[in-house]
Amino acid sequence: MSALRRKFGDDYQVVTTSSSGAGLQPQGPGPGPQQQLVPKKKRQRFVDKNGRCNVQHGNLGSETSRYLSDLFTTLVDLKWRWNLFIFILTYTVAWLFMASMWWVIAYTRGDLNKAHVGNYTPCVANVYNFPSAFLFFIETEATIGYGYRYITDKCPEGIILFLFQSILGSIVDAFLIGCMFIKMSQPKKRAETLMFSEHAVISMRDGKLTLMFRVGNLRNSHMVSAQIRCKLLKVDHFCGLRGTCCGAAVWTSAVT
Numbered sequence: 001m002s003a004l005r006r007k008f009g010d011d012y013q014v015v016t017t018s019s020s021g022a023g024l025q026p027q028g029p030g031p032g033p034q035q036q037l038v039p040k041k042k043r044q045r046f047v048d049k050n051g052r053c054n055v056q057h058g059n060l061g062s063e064t065s066r067y068l069s070d071l072f073t074t075l076v077d078l079k080w081r082w083n084l085f086i087f088i089l090t091y092t093v094a095w096l097f098m099a100s101m102w103w104v105i106a107y108t109r110g111d112l113n114k115a116h117v118g119n120y121t122p123c124v125a126n127v128y129n130f131p132s133a134f135l136f137f138i139e140t141e142a143t144i145g146y147g148y149r150y151i152t153d154k155c156p157e158g159i160i161l162f163l164f165q166s167i168l169g170s171i172v173d174a175f176l177i178g179c180m181f182i183k184m185s186q187p188k189k190r191a192e193t194l195m196f197s198e199h200a201v202i203s204m205r206d207g208k209l210t211l212m213f214r215v216g217n218l219r220n221s222h223m224v225s226a227q228i229r230c231k232l233l234k235v236d237h238f239c240g241l242r243g244t245c246c247g248a249a250v251w252t253s254a255v256t
Contacts, residue, residue: 046233075179083183087176094172098165099134105157106133123155141169193218228255
């Protein structure tokens with residue numbers, strides 16, 4: 001049997017057929033009937049190795065609206081690829097929107113056609129089309145200040161739009177940069193350097209059967225106020241003292 005396990009691994013178990021052929025029986029000591037390999041039934045994990053509970057929520061109702069009500073935490077909990085996508089998309093949309101507003105002001109005032117007239121004062125100097133309006137917005141928002149494009153004092157709507165642009169840019173920067181900073185500062189990958197023993201052992205300790213395992217830290221830095229909690233999950237039909245029944249019961253085990 002050991003040779004068969006070495007050949008096929010732990011995903012199969014060795015069983016023997018009964019003499020009558022009525023069923024399968026585990027292999028016993030001594031000579032017996034013919035051996036067969038039967039795939040083991042793989043049980044689905046309740047908690048993955050990365051600590052994530054493998055639980056699917058259902059019948060909650062308005063789940064999407066609940067996530068959107070706390071948009072900041074929702075963005076922090078998203079995967080990195082979605083965070084970067086939302087980060088780039090938000091800035092791109094905001095830049096195009098504000099550049100379009102500057103172009104609309106220049107278009108409604110007629111600056112696009114009169115920009116080359118010598119005695120004419122436009123709202124924004126040297127803005128002739130949408131690309132030049134987009135460059136003006138980027139230079140203003142990023143505080144580059146090349147000096148070639150600038151707002152004149154003959155454009156009150158441009159001054160109001162400039163104030164709105166400053167406020168909107170500060171809000172977008174605070175929201176997105178704060179979200180990225182909190183996501184980078186989360187110690188989610190810290191668990192990658194914490195190792196648990198591959199096998200747990202049940203043995204006698206102080207006269208009682210005790211479940212024993214080891215936890216190791218690969219980093220040289222020490223963990224301050226580290227706490228370990230163990231939960232015992234029993235999947236069975238369980239009824240509490242109040243008569244409520246469920247398919248699983250969880251107990252907290254003492255750790256020493």
